[in-house]
Amino acid sequence: MMSLNSKQAFSMPHGGSLHVEPKYSALHSASPGSEAMRRACLPAPPQLQSNIFGGLDESLLARAEALAAVDIVSQSKSHHHHPPHHSPFKPDATYHTMNTIPCTSAASSSSVPISHPSALAGTPHQALEGELLEHLSPGLALGAMAGPDGTVVSTPAHAPHMATMNPMHQAALSMAHAHGLPSHMGCMSDVDADPRDLEAFAERFKQRRIKLGVTQADVGSALANLKIPGVGSLSQSTICRFESLTLSHNNMIALKPILQAWLEEAEKSHREKLTKPELFNGAEKKRKRTSIAAPEKRSLEAYFAIQPRPSSEKIAAIAEKLDLKKNVVRVWFCNQRQKQKRMKYSAGI
DNA sequence: ATGCATGAGTT
DNA sequence: ACTCATGCATA
Numbered sequence: 001m002m003s004l005n006s007k008q009a010f011s012m013p014h015g016g017s018l019h020v021e022p023k024y025s026a027l028h029s030a031s032p033g034s035e036a037m038r039r040a041c042l043p044a045p046p047q048l049q050s051n052i053f054g055g056l057d058e059s060l061l062a063r064a065e066a067l068a069a070v071d072i073v074s075q076s077k078s079h080h081h082h083p084p085h086h087s088p089f090k091p092d093a094t095y096h097t098m099n100t101i102p103c104t105s106a107a108s109s110s111s112v113p114i115s116h117p118s119a120l121a122g123t124p125h126q127a128l129e130g131e132l133l134e135h136l137s138p139g140l141a142l143g144a145m146a147g148p149d150g151t152v153v154s155t156p157a158h159a160p161h162m163a164t165m166n167p168m169h170q171a172a173l174s175m176a177h178a179h180g181l182p183s184h185m186g187c188m189s190d191v192d193a194d195p196r197d198l199e200a201f202a203e204r205f206k207q208r209r210i211k212l213g214v215t216q217a218d219v220g221s222a223l224a225n226l227k228i229p230g231v232g233s234l235s236q237s238t239i240c241r242f243e244s245l246t247l248s249h250n251n252m253i254a255l256k257p258i259l260q261a262w263l264e265e266a267e268k269s270h271r272e273k274l275t276k277p278e279l280f281n282g283a284e285k286k287r288k289r290t291s292i293a294a295p296e297k298r299s300l301e302a303y304f305a306i307q308p309r310p311s312s313e314k315i316a317a318i319a320e321k322l323d324l325k326k327n328v329v330r331v332w333f334c335n336q337r338q339k340q341k342r343m344k345y346s347a348g349i
Numbered sequence: 350a351t352g353c354a355t356g357a358g359t360t
Numbered sequence: 361a362c363t364c365a366t367g368c369a370t371a
Contacts, residue, residue: 235367240350251365289369290353312361330361331354338364 195343198252199245205259206243212266216240223262231258245343252343292332296322300329304336 209219217236224233234255241247242255292300299322303310310318310333319326 237351237368238366241366244350246350247366248364254365287354287368291370292353309362328353332352334362334364335353337362341364 195249195252198249198256198343201256201260202243202245202252205263208263208267209243212270214266216243219259219262219266222266223258226258226262226265228258228261247343248338248341249343290328292324292328296324300332300336304333308333308337308340 209216214222215236216239219239220234220236222233223231238247238255239259242252242259245252247255300318303318307314312330315329315333316326318324319329322329
């Protein structure tokens with residue numbers, strides 16, 4: 001616990017005039033093929049390698065194998081299809097009490113010629129792979145990166161109704177890349193900002209933010225008040241992730257200038273004892289978060305270690321095996337993949 | 350601080 | 361069907 005709800009009691013009479021201006025800054029310059037490259041540059045298979053045979057993970061592996069076996073079988077599809085493991089009832093934690101609110105959602109796609117230095121590719125447990133990954137995605141060509149591209153973020157999302165959500169749109173950032181930095185690393189194509197700078201900034205940001213007595217959530221909503229073209233508010237989650245560097249490199253770079261702008265404004269306002277209005281309100285439907293039980297999660301992790309990108313069929317098989325909705329399993333894998341790509345380690349400068 | 354989820358934009 | 365940026369809900 002450390003609920004730092006030291007919210008500032010700013011009270012600005014801003015008659016809830018929620019700006020619902022669906023702005024759009026189409027600045028996304030998608031560079032084709034960037035995905036392939038990204039994949040190619042992906043860090044190497046993380047976990048297990050030596051752990052697996054360490055002893056403690058044996059059960060895990062065994063489980064994965066067992067499950068994998070089923071997977072394979074289901075492929076042949078002879079007959080049957082129903083969990084050998086009796087489940088009294090569906091651990092359907094999946095109650096999607098989805099509220100009807102198509103609420104906030106942002107989307108964006110920033111394509112940057114990121115080129116991760118990390119290049120690996122060696123999977124140890126090939127024995128398992130042989131059977132499980134019959135058709136593993138073959139080669140990653142990798143190689144050429146596109147030219148300097150602009151990294152941008154954009155977020156549409158219109159608040160359908162008012163209330164709970166905050167509008168936000170983002171924008172892009174400028175890219176003035178005036179590389180004056182010393183070129184280091186041959187395998188690193190200077191993206192734009194060194195993770196080192198980002199790391200330093202994130203840390204400074206957090207400290208100064210706390211100094212101002214502002215919470216992450218405050219920052220998020222306050223961003224909208226900055227009136228930066230195309231920039232709306234962000235959630236506490238995102239601010240938190242920024243501070244802890246648990247965002248993708250691109251995302252970090254995109255957010256930095258925005259948060260930097262806020263920080264400057266906030267400190268300026270603080271000096272003159274003025275605070276920006278805070279807008280927020282909310283109170284409507286709640287959505288239930290699915291919770292995957294530990295055993296199921298362990299199985300998923302075991303699978304992931306072997307095949308992080310299972311086919312739709314495999315996902316279905318796994319889902320059935322674990323008594324989870326296929327979509328839940330699919331999303332789980334997606335999120336798992338995203339986690340692997342987060343900063344922190346990808347910053348191997 | 351994190352897990353599960355949505356959605357625009359890509360492939 | 362996937363990636364990526366984000367968010368709500370929750371531990």
